[in-house]
Amino acid sequence: MVDDEQSPHAEERTLRALFDTVVPADHWPAGWDGGVERLLREHGSDFMAWTTTPLATAAQVADRAAILRHARPFAALAPAEQSAVFASLLEAEHSAGPLSALITIAYQAYYGGTRQPAGWGMVGYSAVPDGVEPLDVADPPGIDADSLADTYDVIVIGAGAGGGAVAAELAERGKHVLLIERAQPMRSSELRGNHLQGKRTGLYDVRVGPHAGNPRVLEHPDGTTEVLQAEGDSLAYGLNAMALGGGTRVWQGMSWRFWEQDFRMASTYGTPAGSTLADWPFGYSELEPYYERAEWELGVAGDADSAVGRATPRRRGYPMPALRSDRTREALTIAGRRLGITTSPIPFAINSVDRDSRAACVHCAQCIGHACPVDAKNGAQNTFIPRALATDRTDLLLGAQVTSIEHSGDGTATGVSGVVEDRNGERRFRARADRIVVAAGAIETARLLLASGLGNDWVGRNHMTHGVALAIAGSGPDIKETVGPGHSVATVDFVHRDRNGWGGGVIFDAPLQFPYDKAQAGREFAPAPFGAEHKAWMRETPNLAGTMSMVQEIPHEWTRVTVDPVVKDRRGMPAARLRGTAHDATRANVAAMAQHCSDWLSAAGGEQIITREMSVAPQGQEHSAGTARLSSDPAHGACDPQGRVWGTRNVYVADASLHVTNGGFNPALTVIANALRVGALMPD
Incomplete structure (x- = not known):
């Protein structure tokens, strides 16, 4: 490469082209203008400082590959050529690491962000519903240490x-x-x-x-x-x-x-x-x-007459009715009936009605x-x-x-x-x-x-914490609305179900994924892990549905x-x-609950289901x-x-x-x- 191609400006041009290859422009901006430049500019010297080495390496290997194949630096290639070079580097052992890191940074900037990035608007995500004026509640100031009492x-x-x-x-x-x-x-x-x-x-x-x-x-x-x-x-x-x-x-x-x-x-x-x-x-x-x-x-807020409410003796119901139903609760309740599973709304410490001078959810x-x-x-x-x-x-x-x-x-x-x-x-x-x-x-x-x-x-x-079993459907029904609190429905049918289950655990719908989480999942589920196909998948596919369980952990x-x-x-x-390992009983418990999670999700129409078993933290x-x-x-x-x-x-x-x-x-x-x-x- 000539000196100009090794300059900071040349590296920035290469990086811009790389980020725009990961998130190309269409009706919405490309990666660099859609959040990457701002994130690196605002945080590149603090928590994003780790990006310096992988990004420099990614720029170098991309330019070398482009010159070797096309006799031009990466930024000078046509978009189709850039995508082909990028894909080949992502599969090569020597360059997969920095290129994968670059994809992660692109998705963090475009779909995550420290404040509203372009990807939020593209997928129709809003942190606060339209028409809601957020409150800015301040902590009480407390006392000065010099004002401590004698005792x-x-x-x-x-x-x-x-x-x-x-x-x-x-x-x-x-x-x-x-x-x-x-x-x-x-x-x-x-x-x-x-x-x-x-x-x-x-x-x-x-x-x-x-x-x-x-x-x-x-x-x-x-x-x-x-x-x-x-x-x-x-x-x-x-x-x-x-x-x-x-x-x-x-x-x-x-x-x-x-x-x-x-x-x-x-x-x-x-x-x-x-x-x-x-x-x-x-x-x-x-x-x-x-x-x-x-x-x-x-x-x-909960339903004392539900399976959850009736599972333990109680002298009094909940102070507030359960939060409203949604497509997730309705779909998983119907799916549960097919499997003989009883479902309930989740009890939340969230106001379902105005209470104590504070608003409802x-x-x-x-x-x-x-x-x-x-x-x-x-x-x-x-x-x-x-x-x-x-x-x-x-x-x-x-x-x-x-x-x-x-x-x-x-x-x-x-x-x-x-x-x-x-x-x-x-x-x-x-x-x-x-x-x-x-x-x-x-x-x-x-x-x-x-x-x-x-x-x-x-x-x-x-x-101890909890074992966690998780099932996510890469495709299937559009049942996960972009609303909170993010969980909605649960079953306690697998809690202390039999003496061999080591306590089992509650199963509920997996949380609503934030846009960055979905973008990362798209590296596995989308037709391609980057580029126009990934961006279209983000925009056009429904939120990923899932189920998960908090599993009784047997302390080790x-x-x-x-x-x-x-x-x-x-x-x-x-x-x-800190040290720790999962007991065999916990591993068995988590594995069993992962299967129950998958079965319930499948009955709701989930496809391409993957499960995760996390037995210890x-x-x-x-x-x-x-x-x-x-x-x-x-x-x-x-x-x-x-x-x-x-x-x-x-x-x-x-x-x-x-x-x-x-x-x-x-x-x-x-x-x-x-x-x-x-x-x-x-x-x-």
């Missing part, structure tokens, strides 16, 4: 589902509470419309944190380790939301009760070799009053992983935490990371210390209290207890959270070290649980039945860490119910 009755660490609920319970009991959240205050507008940094599909520096400087260490089964960077892919790091309200700030709100059998799994199925499976120290009946409170105080297309445009989604941030603050007995400290629980040798905690970052900069802080409640999430709760030298050998053990003795002896976060706190996910499990005997668990950490006098846990098993359902309602129970049973 508190209770310090609650973590303002998510469990922390918010227990703070409200204790404050309304008359306790002086300090609620500490490591996230900075945010506005809801910061948590919408950005698909590359949203929680569920976030590929870069997810808006709900924890952001750079908070690594974790993943230990592989062969003993090698990998440092997970918090500013990277949210799935690779672990789907943990650090915000006021925690995961409930941006969740989708599915709110299930665990079944009676979920509290006595070992008694029901036995304890398989190599597992840590055990019964809870109490049964469903003890938690039922708190489930009722959780549904009514959080605000859940407007069915936006990006419920999952994003803040609600009308504040109809119910979470700790707009239910329990405002109640706690309204007592005038709760101080909220934001932007504060607790790095240690201070305690004496007899296990009596005296307070906490950490680092706060506010308008006065970053500095150390200390706070004193009679009791400490840790509700930082299953990984961070275990990490803090371990770093503080608190608890017994069970702290950090028993880590090797799955554990510890603290790394070397790697630390930016505040000097030891990083969480050792790095943790949004359903992480079990790392400080309840037990009536310290030989078998980390906390006593009231949530107090064994070996301590006044340290409690109030989040999913307490779960002995995690059910075959999303666990948030159980987290809230049990947190209310912990607060209610805590002695004066």
Whole structure:
């Protein structure tokens, strides 16, 4: 190549031609003008910096191939010639990697984006329905660290589902509470419309944190380790939301009760070799009053007369009717009847009617992983935490990371210390209290207890999430509307169906795919993985339909959270070290549920069905649980039945860490119910 062809301008011309080959112009703009240039310009020096090497390599190999075949650089070729060169490079071993990365970048820019890209308009996608004026709800400012009281009755660490609920319970009991959240205050507008940094599909520096400087260490089964960077892919790091309200700030709100059998799994199925499976120290009946409170105080919309509502004993129905039906629910209900499957609407912590001065759901297309445009989604941030603050007995400290629980040798905690970052900069802080409640999430709760030298050998053990079974139809009926919340219909027919199923799990329709997700799926399902055929497929084919299951995970003795002896976060706190593998019983459970998912989808007319079986997530996910499990005997668990950490006098846990098993359902309602129970049973 001549010097001019090696210049930055020549490379940019080649890259533009490559991106426009992936997404060619038609009635809609090509890739470069449709989002790629803007994304690279705005973020090429921060979270898109990784693109520099693969893009430079892609430009080089494309120009070399073009000159070799046509004696002209890639940008000078006719479109048909460019497509042919690109296709051949995509199949060649030496160039497939950078060309595949370029396709990914093109689809991230054209169909994902940090704000509305061209691909959204092309496929008819809108994050907010027409005519809806989004609200911009702000977090309360909290107090300044210099305004901390001399002492508190209770310090609650973590303002998510469990922390918010227990703070409200204790404050309304008359306790002086300090609620500490490591996230900075945010506005809801910061948590919408950005698909590359949203929680569920976030590929870069997810808006709900924890952001750079908070690594974790993943230990592989062969003993090698990998440092997970918090500013990277949210799935690779672990789907943990650090915000006021925690995961409930941006969740989708599915709110299930665990079944009676979920509290006595070992008694029901036995304890398989190599597992840590055990019964809870109490049964469903003890938690039922708190489930009722959780549904009514959080605000859940559901149908108490459905199979879901009748599956567990209840004294009271849901406070709101189920969300409206849609084509998905109707089609899968009819398909279910063909298979003898009973279906129900999904219970959601989303207003189906106006409630508590907040609007009903407007069915936006990006419920999952994003803040609600009308504040109809119910979470700790707009239910329990405002109640706690309204007592005038709760101080909220934001932007504060607790790095240690201070305690004496007899296990009596005296307070906490950490680092706060506010308008006065970053500095150390200390706070004193009679009791400490840790509700930082299953990984961070275990990490803090371990770093503080608190608890017994069970702290950090028993880590589990859920197995996931997924079926997606590459073609079939047009049943998935571009509306929220994204799921609609479920069956519980495969929950505790027989003694050989290890609990099974709920099955529901797969979430509505965002445009970028569909574009990536099109690399497998479309007639071609790039170019005019892929773009036409994106525009002309209906949303992909699917079914998925949250599968009961059998906790494994090797799955554990510890603290790394070397790697630390930016505040000097030891990083969480994670390891895990799926128990054979979990793998069998997931495989069985994947078949049920596929059968139900096929009965609804799905074709080209592919299944995915994900049996374990050792790095943790949004359903992480079990790392400080309840037990009536310290030989078998980390906390006593009231949530107090064994070996301590006044340290409690109030989040999913307490779960002995995690059910075959999303666990948030159980987290809230049990947190209310912990607060209610805590002695004066």
